[in-house]
Amino acid sequence: MLVHSIPTxxxxxxxxxxxxxxxxxxxKELPSKYLYDDVGSALFEVISHxxxxxxxxxxxxxxxxxxxxxxxxxxxxxxxxxLGSGSGKKTRWLLEAFCRRxxxxxxPVEISHAALVMCERELSDIDAISIVGFEREYxxxxxxxxxxxxxxxxxxxxxxxxxxxxxxxxAGVDFLAEVRSILQPDDSLLLxxxxxxxxxxxxxxxxDELGVTAAFNLxxxxxxxxxxxxxxxxxxxxxxxxxNSEARSVEMHLVSKRHQVVSIPMAExxxxxxxxxxxxxxxxxxxSSDEIFDTxxxxxxRCEVQWIDEQWPFAENLLIAE
Ligand code: TRP
Numbered sequence: 001m002l003v004h005s006i007p008t009x010x011x012x013x014x015x016x017x018x019x020x021x022x023x024x025x026x027x028k029e030l031p032s033k034y035l036y037d038d039v040g041s042a043l044f045e046v047i048s049h050x051x052x053x054x055x056x057x058x059x060x061x062x063x064x065x066x067x068x069x070x071x072x073x074x075x076x077x078x079x080x081x082x083l084g085s086g087s088g089k090k091t092r093w094l095l096e097a098f099c100r101r102x103x104x105x106x107x108p109v110e111i112s113h114a115a116l117v118m119c120e121r122e123l124s125d126i127d128a129i130s131i132v133g134f135e136r137e138y139x140x141x142x143x144x145x146x147x148x149x150x151x152x153x154x155x156x157x158x159x160x161x162x163x164x165x166x167x168x169x170x171a172g173v174d175f176l177a178e179v180r181s182i183l184q185p186d187d188s189l190l191l192x193x194x195x196x197x198x199x200x201x202x203x204x205x206x207x208d209e210l211g212v213t214a215a216f217n218l219x220x221x222x223x224x225x226x227x228x229x230x231x232x233x234x235x236x237x238x239x240x241x242x243x244n245s246e247a248r249s250v251e252m253h254l255v256s257k258r259h260q261v262v263s264i265p266m267a268e269x270x271x272x273x274x275x276x277x278x279x280x281x282x283x284x285x286x287x288s289s290d291e292i293f294d295t296x297x298x299x300x301x302r303c304e305v306q307w308i309d310e311q312w313p314f315a316e317n318l319l320i321a322e
Pocket of ligand 1: 252281282
C-alpha cells in the first residue's frame with residue numbers, strides 16, 4: 001500500500017469567478033464547483049445519507065452488486081482514475097475487486113483537500129492498491145494521470161454520482177468527448193447517471209425536510225464571506241429547488257428575501273439584489289436510460305452495459321472508448 005498526494009496548483013480564481021457570476025446582467029450565478037470546500041464536502045456527505053436523497057445509495061448498491069462483472073469487463077493491468085472521489089466509500093467495492101485480480105493503481109482527482117484526505121484514509125487498507133491523489137480539477141487531474149500511465153496499462157475512469165447531470169446536456173457530451181481525447185481506444189469510463197423521476201420526488205431530494213441541502217447551498221455564501229470578506233447575511237437568503245421540465249433538470253437557487261446590497265471587498269464588487277431575485281448555483285439534469293447510449297456515441301464511446309437500480313432510478317453505464 002502506498003498513499004501519496006499531489007497538492008493543488010489551483011487553476012481557478014474564486015474572486016474573479018464570484019465577480020463575473022454576480023455581475024451578470026440577467027440571471028446571477030455562482031459556479032457549483034465552489035460548493036465543495038471542506039464544510040460543503042462534509043455537508044454533501046450528510047446529504048448522501050438522507051432518506052429523501054436516494055441517489056448515492058443507488059450508485060453504491062449498483063457498484064457493490066456488479067463489481068465483479070464490471071472488473072471482468074475491464075482488461076488488466078489497470079489504473080483507475082476517479083473524477084470527484086468524495087470520501088471514496090462507494091468506490092471500495094470496485095477497487096477490492098480490481099485488487100483481488102492484480103495490483104492496481106488508484107488516482108482520485110478531487111478539488112476538496114479534506115475529501116481527498118478522507119478518501120485516501122478510507123481506502124488505504126485494501127491489499128495490493130497504490131493510491132496517488134490529485135488535488136485538481138477533473139480534466140487537469142486526468143491529464144496528469146494519463147502521463148503516469150505505464151505501457152500496457154489500461155485506464156479506467158470513474159465518473160460516478162451523476163455529476164455529468166450538473167452539465168447541460170450538450171456540455172455533458174463535450175466534457176465526455178474531452179475525457180475521451182485523453183484516453184486510448186478500449187479504455188473504459190464507468191459513468192453514473194441519475195434517471196428521470198417524478199417532480200415531487202426530485203423536489204424532496206433537493207430540498208430535504210431537515211434543511212441539510214439548504215445549509216449546503218447557503219454555505220456557498222458563507223464561503224464568500226469567509227474567503228472574500230463579504231457581508232452576506234445568510235438569513236436574508238433562502239434555498240430553493242425548482243423543476244425545469246423543458247431541460248429535464250432540477251435547478252438550485254438562493255433567493256434574496258428582500259432588496260439588499262452586499263459588498264465583496266476581495267472581489268472588488270458591490271452587488272444589489274431585488275426582492276425575489278435569485279443566484280443560480282447548480283442544475284441537476286436527469287437522463288432517460290436510452291439517451292445515454294446516444295450521449296456515449298456522440299462523445300466517442302460505445303455504451304457496452306447498463307445496470308439500473310430497482311429502488312431508485314439510477315444507471316451505471318460502462319462506456320468503452322472507440
Ligand atoms: N451533484 C449532486 C446532484 O446533482 C449535488 C447536489 C445534491 C446538490 N444536492 C444539491 C447541488 C443541492 C446543489 C444543491 O445531485
